Amino acid sequence: MNKIIEAKKIAYEILLSVERKMSYANTLMRERLSEIPSIYNPLITDIVYGVLRRKNTLDWYISNFVKTERLDLGLLTILRIGAYQILYHSTPIPLVVNEAVEMGKILVSRKASRLINAVLRRIATTDLKPEEKTIVYSHPKWLIDKWEKELGEEDTRLLCERNNNPMPLSFRVNVLKTDIETIETALTKRGLTVTRGKFSRNCLILKEGEITPIVELEDEGKVFIQSEPSMVVVELLDLNPGLRVLDGCSGIGGKTTYIAELMSNIGEIIAVDKVKDKLKFLKALAIKRNISIIRSIESPVEDLKPEEIGYFDRILLDVPCSGLGTLSRKPEIKWRLRIDDISKLSEMQKKILNSGSKFLKPGGILIYSACTISREETYDIIKSFISENRDYFLIEERQFLPHIDDVEGFYIAKIRRGYA
Secondary structure, eight states: OOHHHHHHHHHHHHHHHHHHOOOHHHHHHHHHGGGGGGGGGGHHHHHHHHHHHTTTHHHHHHHSSSOOOOOSSHHHHHHHHHHHHHOOOSSHHHHHHHHHHHHHHHHHHHHHHHHHHHHHHHHHHHOOOOOOOHTTTTTTTTHHHHHHHHHHHHHHHHHHHHHTSSOOOOOOOOETTOOOOHHHHHHHHHTOEEEEEOOOOTEEEEEEESSSSHHHHTTTTTEEEHHHHHHHHHHOOOOTTTTTEETOOTSHHHHHHHHHHHHTOOOOEEEEEHHHHHHHHHHHHHHHTTTOEEEESOOOOOOOHHHOOEEEEEEEOOOOOOOOOOTTTTTTHHHOOHHHHHHHHHHHHHHHHHGGGGGGGEEEEEEEEEEEGGGGGTHHHHHHHHHOOEEEEEEEEOOOEEEHHOOOOOEEEEEEEEEO
16 A cells, blocks of 8 residues: 555544544544654645535535435545545546545445546536535534624635634743743744744744644643634733632643743642543643642532632633634534534533632632634623623623634633622
């Protein structure tokens, strides 16, 4: 098996796992990319994310020439890969078809390879063009309708288009170990082109070059790959050494560790999450980054009481959400999410905010954040909370939008508790 086919086989297996096991491609990619020389990583990455982003558009083209509901998922996946490269790549079409046929022989059957050959050649020469927005935009109809109502038709078109393209890789510098100028210099010497972020003071963006040197620096605890709005979330806490901070939905600790870094590893941070494995990852991440002020508690923040853990100068509630701001990086979400899920998430988010806010000292700052652009999970929740809690005051609201800010969609509300 030649290396191109081997790389495509890895992409094929990742796509199958995403469909069958409800896995996430970004997690699988980290596990699988080391199996092949790094020169092939961009090909695998492009195929996996390209197919997931454009899935219903690809299926529309395929369905014009074969009944997709009768196809085995493995065969359909090979057709999707081939159709994606034909429709969205400059790779010579005969080469794409031949590689897909070879994959069919290896992974499905000789009979399947003949079907693959016929369908892909038809797609390559067809004049058919989709007209329905859901097919053209490659997003679910309910989501397009929702965004057109909230954002308008043109912004929705631009947002969908942005979601269907890669987001630049961003990463932050660990100021406990190094500084942004040193990292810039080191990566430039390795042949990478990086620029400063637009919104965060410790953010760098990879513009050109391989990711490997950045991964190496991350392994050394000197940088952390993270979306730029996630960095802004932490910076808006107005952190100083010696503060007492609660991270009420810490997850694996991406924001928790940045809190510690901006506090110069002086003070106290309580990281709360109900998933034990995430807290184990956080502990390892903290050790790697020379951080010693984080104490973790395995529990939903709603189940804790101030008399158990006390009160805090700063609170971060980065709530579980629909993830609708991350569709470039996690395109699976748009095909899995249902409109009813958002109202369920909203109820949970209200409970987290109402519970978490009780731990805030008078004069303290609370950040409520979510990687979404859904009003029900953001503006509406904060408006209701402020109206029902007269001693809490909204200082600032930010909504990052992918098609406007060229970063992941993210909502941030900065709230201060008044003095009685």
